[in-house]
Amino acid sequence: MKKVITYGTFDLLHWGHINLLKRAKDLGDYLIVAISTDEFNALKDKKAYHSFENRKMILESIRYVDEVIPEDNWAQKKEDIIREGVDIFVMGDDWKGQFDELSDVCEVVYLPRTIGISTSQIKDDLLQVTNG
Ligand code: C2G
Numbered sequence: 226m227k228k229v230i231t232y233g234t235f236d237l238l239h240w241g242h243i244n245l246l247k248r249a250k251d252l253g254d255y256l257i258v259a260i261s262t263d264e265f266n267a268l269k270d271k272k273a274y275h276s277f278e279n280r281k282m283i284l285e286s287i288r289y290v291d292e293v294i295p296e297d298n299w300a301q302k303k304e305d306i307i308r309e310g311v312d313i314f315v316m317g318d319d320w321k322g323q324f325d326e327l328s329d330v331c332e333v334v335y336l337p338r339t340i341g342i343s344t345s346q347i348k349d350d351l352l353q354v355t356n357g
Contacts, residue, residue: 226254227252227312228256228309230306230315231249231256232260233296234266235260239344243289245336253313255292259295259296261295262296268298268299277295312332318338322335
């Protein structure tokens with residue numbers, strides 16, 4: 226069984242996230258998603274709208290996702306990959322090159338980001354609507 230892993234906040238889940246998850250799952254048979262905890266998001270200077278628990282529940286309901294684990298630091302990836310027996314590490318290509326060191330424990334794949342959608346875009350658009 227080929228295992229795939231990806232990491233992210235996945236806040237205000239949108240079709241760009243789904244595109245990423247679908248393509249990641251298509252690379253193997255089992256997809257693990259490591260979701261950033263609220264505390265780790267603070268380290269990423271991100272404040273998610275949905276709590277970790279609710280983002281986890283949403284991700285677990287997606288057909289492409291087989292398992293969700295917490296991401297609570299930058300340094301856990303190699304350990305996760307070895308512990309879970311992961312074959313492929315996947316991220317959107319906004320992260321291209323950032324995790325190449327993982328290629329000594331698994332295949333590293335950067336997938337093209339989906340253009341035209343992002344959580345910050347959603348927030349900005351909603352602000353526009355509210356403020357008129
Ligand atoms: N993504 C995408 N297309 C978009 C938006 C996001 O392909 N339009 C991808 C990102 O490239 C990332 C994943 O969806 O691979 C999750 O995006 P975020 O929730 O923004 O994750 P991020 O904050 O980049 O956290 O240790 C890695 C970090 O936790 C990644």
